[in-house]
Amino acid sequence: ADRARLLVTCRDQPGIVGAVGTFLARAGANVHSLAQHSTAPEGGTFFQRTEFRLPGLAAARAQLEADFTEQVARPYGMDFTLHEERHPKRVAVLVSKTDHCVLDLLWRNRRGELPMTVAMVISNHPDLADDVRSFGVPFFHVPATRDNREQAEERMLELLRGNVDLVVLARYMQIITPAFLDGVGCPLINIHHSFLPAFIGAAPYAKAKGRGVKLVGATAHYVTADLDEGPIIEQDVVRVGHQHTAADLARLGADVERAVLSRAVRWHLEDRVARHGNTTVVL
Amino acid sequence: ADRARLLVTCRDQPGIVGAVGTFLARAGANVHSLAQHSTAPEGGTFFQRTEFRLPGLAAARAQLEADFTEQVARPYGMDFTLHEERHPKRVAVLVSKTDHCVLDLLWRNRRGELPMTVAMVISNHPDLADDVRSFGVPFFHVPATRDNREQAEERMLELLRGNVDLVVLARYMQIITPAFLDGVGCPLINIHHSFLPAFIGAAPYAKAKGRGVKLVGATAHYVTADLDEGPIIEQDVVRVGHQHTAADLARLGADVERAVLSRAVRWHLEDRVARHGNTTVVL
Amino acid sequence: ADRARLLVTCRDQPGIVGAVGTFLARAGANVHSLAQHSTAPEGGTFFQRTEFRLPGLAAARAQLEADFTEQVARPYGMDFTLHEERHPKRVAVLVSKTDHCVLDLLWRNRRGELPMTVAMVISNHPDLADDVRSFGVPFFHVPATRDNREQAEERMLELLRGNVDLVVLARYMQIITPAFLDGVGCPLINIHHSFLPAFIGAAPYAKAKGRGVKLVGATAHYVTADLDEGPIIEQDVVRVGHQHTAADLARLGADVERAVLSRAVRWHLEDRVARHGNTTVVL
Amino acid sequence: ADRARLLVTCRDQPGIVGAVGTFLARAGANVHSLAQHSTAPEGGTFFQRTEFRLPGLAAARAQLEADFTEQVARPYGMDFTLHEERHPKRVAVLVSKTDHCVLDLLWRNRRGELPMTVAMVISNHPDLADDVRSFGVPFFHVPATRDNREQAEERMLELLRGNVDLVVLARYMQIITPAFLDGVGCPLINIHHSFLPAFIGAAPYAKAKGRGVKLVGATAHYVTADLDEGPIIEQDVVRVGHQHTAADLARLGADVERAVLSRAVRWHLEDRVARHGNTTVVL
Known part of the structure; x- marks a missing residue:
């Protein structure tokens, strides 16, 4: 019930994986799987899918998204979507x-x-x-x-x-x-x-x-x-x-x-x- | 050394497989494999490949082809080619x-x-x-x-x-x-x-x-x-x-x-x- | 309605394909496909499946099987089964x-x-x-x-x-x-x-x-x-x-x-x- | 010449991906690809492979490994190996x-x-x-x-x-x-x-x-x-x-x-x- 997928995309640049990972860890999430792809070694477009479990996600979601926007998405020029498993x-x-x-x-x-x-x-x-x-x-x-x-x-x-x-x-x-x-x-x-x-x-x-x-x-x-x-x-x-x-x-x-x-x-x-x-x- | 492949093609019609098989048997050939295909149940084009061994084939080949032409290929309106394994x-x-x-x-x-x-x-x-x-x-x-x-x-x-x-x-x-x-x-x-x-x-x-x-x-x-x-x-x-x-x-x-x-x-x-x-x- | 499959097996020996093919042609059958296999070039066991159409097969089947037994199956020491498509x-x-x-x-x-x-x-x-x-x-x-x-x-x-x-x-x-x-x-x-x-x-x-x-x-x-x-x-x-x-x-x-x-x-x-x-x- | 692969494994726990990613970003590395796997959603063993480019890696490697050991590997109880592409x-x-x-x-x-x-x-x-x-x-x-x-x-x-x-x-x-x-x-x-x-x-x-x-x-x-x-x-x-x-x-x-x-x-x-x-x- 507390499982979700976070998808992000942005211009490839150093630090993205660490920033997303650190944000999720501080939020109390346990990452179950992570896959990423950059379309070129330099100057490509970056995609990442992170599957995680965060106890109490349903209640905390709005704040989580606001925090992610401010702390990660905006600094990195990132688009993101969050999908909870409980909403097929x-x-x-x-x-x-x-x-x-x-x-x-x-x-x-x-x-x-x-x-x-x-x-x-x-x-x-x-x-x-x-x-x-x-x-x-x-x-x-x-x-x-x-x-x-x-x-x-x-x-x-x-x-x-x-x-x-x-x-x-x-x-x-x-x-x-x-x-x-x-x-x-x-x-x-x-x-x-x-x-x-x-x-x-x-x-x-x-x-x-x-x-x-x-x-x-x-x-x-x-x-x-x-x-x-x-x-x-x-x-x-x-x-x-x-x-x-x-x-x-x-x-x-x-x-x-x-x-x-x-x-x-x-x-x-x-x-x-x-x-x-x-x-x-x-x- | 006495192995060969016979390929035939003609308008599909009853009796082809029997005619080819009987000819080869009478000639003393042992059929090792046979595959055939007709492009339609009625009125198609017929293809057959027969792999056989015939002791003394090299010496008998000219006569064999002449006999096959007369007894099988002409009556059935058939094109055929014969390939000996000894000639890669x-x-x-x-x-x-x-x-x-x-x-x-x-x-x-x-x-x-x-x-x-x-x-x-x-x-x-x-x-x-x-x-x-x-x-x-x-x-x-x-x-x-x-x-x-x-x-x-x-x-x-x-x-x-x-x-x-x-x-x-x-x-x-x-x-x-x-x-x-x-x-x-x-x-x-x-x-x-x-x-x-x-x-x-x-x-x-x-x-x-x-x-x-x-x-x-x-x-x-x-x-x-x-x-x-x-x-x-x-x-x-x-x-x-x-x-x-x-x-x-x-x-x-x-x-x-x-x-x-x-x-x-x-x-x-x-x-x-x-x-x-x-x-x-x-x- | 007149389509059937004939399966035969016997000790491999020259002339089988021709004998089966000639029998079917004389019976008025049109062979639609034929596949055969011998388990060894010499001394193997022979298998053949022939798919054919024979107008009036239902009525003629008993006689056909009797004739096949006498003319082909017995001489070649062959087991055979005949399956009509109309009997799934x-x-x-x-x-x-x-x-x-x-x-x-x-x-x-x-x-x-x-x-x-x-x-x-x-x-x-x-x-x-x-x-x-x-x-x-x-x-x-x-x-x-x-x-x-x-x-x-x-x-x-x-x-x-x-x-x-x-x-x-x-x-x-x-x-x-x-x-x-x-x-x-x-x-x-x-x-x-x-x-x-x-x-x-x-x-x-x-x-x-x-x-x-x-x-x-x-x-x-x-x-x-x-x-x-x-x-x-x-x-x-x-x-x-x-x-x-x-x-x-x-x-x-x-x-x-x-x-x-x-x-x-x-x-x-x-x-x-x-x-x-x-x-x-x-x- | 400055490309390398970092492999880490440890008991699965929150924050690993972020810690590794942040370390590499601070070290000036650009991550080209990252794959990870945990053998179970909870209590599994964690594996991660990170491919990155870090200008001047050859000269900086010893210090990088020492820093990684102290800042990441030891805190997380992690085994790691670093492989430079220039050493096939x-x-x-x-x-x-x-x-x-x-x-x-x-x-x-x-x-x-x-x-x-x-x-x-x-x-x-x-x-x-x-x-x-x-x-x-x-x-x-x-x-x-x-x-x-x-x-x-x-x-x-x-x-x-x-x-x-x-x-x-x-x-x-x-x-x-x-x-x-x-x-x-x-x-x-x-x-x-x-x-x-x-x-x-x-x-x-x-x-x-x-x-x-x-x-x-x-x-x-x-x-x-x-x-x-x-x-x-x-x-x-x-x-x-x-x-x-x-x-x-x-x-x-x-x-x-x-x-x-x-x-x-x-x-x-x-x-x-x-x-x-x-x-x-x-x-």
Whole structure:
């Protein structure tokens, strides 16, 4: 209950690790793990994730943040966020008809592998309602087509706004508009059913079959205005051969998709993923 | 000494496997392994590789091929090639300055893992002469620049023509012209230092670092007039992260490159790789 | 509907492939794929799996088998089995409390990835009843403890005998007696939560943590009287490190377990797995 | 030239990271990377590796160590070691007849991938003398048999003592006695040609073939008095199947062996590997 993660980023400079460590020790925190990264030996950007336990954190948090701001963050020109474990992130999952990614997320959540509260699943098709609700998770059907995209996104924003800290596109086959990205006010993670940057766009497994590749893969990334071009969080591949049809590639690829998406979501939920330009640092 | 590989391809139709098998059995051959593939359940293209031992094959080969043509190949509209193990392929390796791929090929050859005779190594730089010659392999230095490409290719063709059955581009950083492809009269295998179709062209590891990928890979493919677009024989990847510099990616990628190229060359030398359009069937 | 798999095994000898192929062609079958293996170049045991389509197979099957016996199987001293695709295998899954393996099997079956009819799930705990029945699969609770093993196995045999072609132990944590193996009359596949032969028996992840391994794995194997020692069908591993607790190893291992078990079951259902002594040939 | 690694270990307690970080910052060091691990959330053992640059380190080192001892190490009950990059470790490689591991180490060293000085290669066979010396590395032939083990080890100790910081057993097929371990006075890394704890001892690939495994692997570990039982540094596997002979397994395994050994040696040379009981922490 008293565990938290502190994420900081700033221009790299001497003394940061010591300053953060000393501050936490004086505050009575016990550091459980620490990971840091600097993007260059000199003149880089610095990232640090510190996991700690501090008895009485809930009550002391406001003062702790004020003190940290004054004593560490301001002197070092640092951005920071503090995440308490007792507040798991609230997550919405957007899906179409395909179930492998969303079911894996819901199952891992039930099993205790993903520290999140799944606030809702939204789909443009009704097919997965029963499966989702059997996990005790609300399911909303918001039909979306090329013609009603604006209204559909508005309806989804009404459901999402203020209610979630993360939106996961678990094979949601609709285009996301910049207006939606602006309006939703939280990060979005997408699973791209290809090993980006290969086979961008639709029907990647058919394209992969046509190209005769010997591996197919999947990519989990943050969604940005550039479709399929956001910062990559995780990727993986599976070996295929001439004997596999495009349908086999899709089947084998689905296993990679659900594994890659679940890992990426887990790392995000544990506050391990920092963005740096169009890339990520996974601490 | 009496072992051989028979490769056949034709329009898929009933009875092929039986016809080939019965022919070989009547000829006195003992089949050691057989692999086949049809590109579609109905109306596809059929490929078969049969490895067999036939005592006295060397003397009987001409008659065997004539009989096979008449009794099997013609009736089924079949193309076939017969490769005796006692004739390992003659191979030339083209390199620039980088040694990891060529040394792995030479070392595996010495170790008995690659059934080939390395006829020569040609390089546009003199750097690797000693390393290559320590394996007892001739090394030829043919300087090649943007300005003398025509003469350089002509000089290489003089060395290669009639002397080799395969050319391996083991990180040969020069462009290969269609004239060279036409003139050399044998297949070329290239190692592309990327997981095609991603990061085509120069500096793929720098591109990969810029894109923030979590895997880097390599692709071995036959060379066609479309640079980097020929049929893929083998691919593999290695996991990387934010902590790796572009130089680290190149270092880790080099391990994948040499492994992928060695596997692709081995399969080609064992007559396992059939081309089908712009893809391969690896039997 | 007219597709089938023919599996044959016999002492290796010239002419087998041709004889089988010619027989099938004369019977009017179109071979879709063929895989064979001989355990030694000379004097080995021969295995072949042939997938074919024969219009009207259902009606012609008895005659086909009689003809094959007389014309091919008897002359070559061959054992064979013929499996029609229209008869998917009937499968029982035995579980305890852990859900990851059984849910993955049921989900893949629903998705069309595993050609089987799940006749029942039997558990010595009631916990998974709802999850299993949501797939439309019967769930039977047969309490089993060290003290009532005999009665429990007898009760299970009553449920299973004559009703299933395969029993899958999907993390069924009870010992299986030789009497049960004899009585059930069909193969059993077990998932061993370790990379056999390492860490045989209970608590393999705790053992693996204590040994400081850098990989943990799982093994799917046929069950024989020697516990954990039966023929291995499939194995895989996942990378771990010092930062992982024994609980993390169990979590990561569970992903490997379900993947390995699903692949092994799939290959068995497709009649790809032949036993050879205490090993398997996966065609 | 001014780069160094500081490794510390002590009982876990609040304030360590801050104390080390603050000390280094005050000393004028710029931290390039930091990794730490505690073996338990409370009451564990703490390990930290800090990579830093400190202008003028060579001249200031003695004072720095004295100050660190007094201000940090003693108060926290800490063991520490400081390694300057300008002093690469001196390494001896022990081999028998097999070349794949030693050649990979020598080649990576020449290529700049392994920060070490290879002081010598010692072999109980003369076979690899030319290959080793072509890298400019001294080769000593010390015949070793069951009968002269004592004298052979004494001869090797004369060569090694005081001259090396690490001994790598790169497929050295002789038993190492506790007397040798005591006498050599530096760590030894061995490559075990199996995925420990499976197939301990001789002929692991033949054992693996007999067991019908679907993966073969290799393990790099520190050598202790318990043969094959020392702390594991790195492991990896490669997929195999029924079609592979025991010789194929050995060939495929050799690729894994050289990769695993090279990674383990690299991590040791970079001072990343701490021992904890019979396990390792790789920072």
